[in-house]
Amino acid sequence: MTPCLVRACRGEDTSRTPAWLMRQAGRYLPEYRKVREAHSLLDICADSELTSKVTLQPLERFDLDAAIIFADILLPLVPMGIELDFVPGKGPVIRNPIASSSDVDALRPFDPREHLHPTLEAISSVRSAVRHDSSVIGFAGAPFTLASYLIEGGPTKNFGRVKSFMSNEPQAFLALMTKLRDVSGRWLTAQAEAGADVLQLFDTWAGWLDPVTYESLVLEHSKGVFDVLKHMGRPTIHFAVGAPHLIELLSQAGSDVLGVDWRLPIDEAWGRFSADCAIQGNLDPTALLGSEKHIREAVRDVMQRVNGRPGHIFNLGHGMLPQTPPEAVTIAIDAVRSYESAAA
Ligand code: CP3
Secondary structure, eight states, rough: OOOOHHHHHHHHHHHHHHOOTOOOOOOOOOHHHHHHHHSSSSHHHHHHHHHHHHHHHHHHHHHOSSEEEEOTTTGGTTTTTTTTTEEETEEEESSOOOOOOHHHHHOOOHHHHHHHHHHHHHHHHHHHHHTTTTTEEEHHHHHHHHHHHHHHHOSSSSSSHHHHHHHOHHHHHHHHHHHHHHHHHHHHHHHHHHHHHHEEETTTTTTGHHHHHHHIEEEHHHHHHHHHGGGTTEEEEEEESOOGGGGGTTTTTTOEEEOOOTSHHHHHHTTTTTSEEEEEEOGGGGGGGHHHHHHHHHHHHHHHHHHTTEEEEEEEOOOOOTTTHHHHHHHHHHHHHHHHHHHH
């Protein structure tokens, strides 16, 4: 049986709208916080049983169509020689950021099976644990977003370091993007081979670029990742935040689905695609902090705008906020299902 999410990614008609939520496993769930009391994020990711456990937690509570494997886009950078920490309240911090072409040359080769086998083992075990009509989603960071972390090293307000590296060190930037596109392509291929049904590429920070820079220095590398994945036969999702000005270009990178945030109404965003892609989104994550009435209205607005067009995957416009009450998720998913039964 082809899972509902896979069919929707291909733009086929489905009996229901597949729904999953970015960051559906994580701190808003008390059962996740309990695991985190005893284990760091990197400890969880290095242990296939803990990874499987937290990956499945949201599926035990909510009527979701997919499990996204618990990992982080930055994991492949660690075996490449990057010293990474997740600092509470600050996010990811890299102690040896990239500042020169010799730093790029010094990055070590990444071998998914050798370096990240716990994640791959967890994909296989989650695939056997979920229903046949559910999907397992594997993911990776897009070259530009990974390069931003590597060059910025920590939180940034304006991406000044990565942008000046792009203009001052064009050769080194190209070499870095070429390495990272290979890393993400091989990492997603390994996840598909381990059993991931759908693959998502997160280009979280692409929206900080203007369209000319994105098109000339970034697009071909994201395209390169999707090109490598073509022969795997697994649908792909491309996602960027805060990027309404890049929609046309993002939709040309070669994915089956483009994920959009909440900044544009979903029908307007879909109308701007310049390639024939399915769409994922786009409830504002803060809608889940409102009253039940507000949540139901916000979900209904998304569903009405899509109006039953095949190729819609319901999701948030970005990751779940840590302060989200789990009950809000139950309400949102119920609102998707009741919209459909009323429309049927
Ligand atoms: O269900 C899931 O989606 C969880 C799996 C997941 C994590 N990171 C675990 C995590 C996924 C899909 C990611 C992707 C990721 N990581 C992205 C792309 C998605 C996006 O949000 O745009 C990015 C940019 C990162 C980098 C990253 N990792 C950041 C910015 C942070 C800190 C943010 C925060 O909320 O603290 C992390 C840490 C991180 N990765 C957490 C989780 C659950 C929170 C820390 C914790 O549990 O201790």
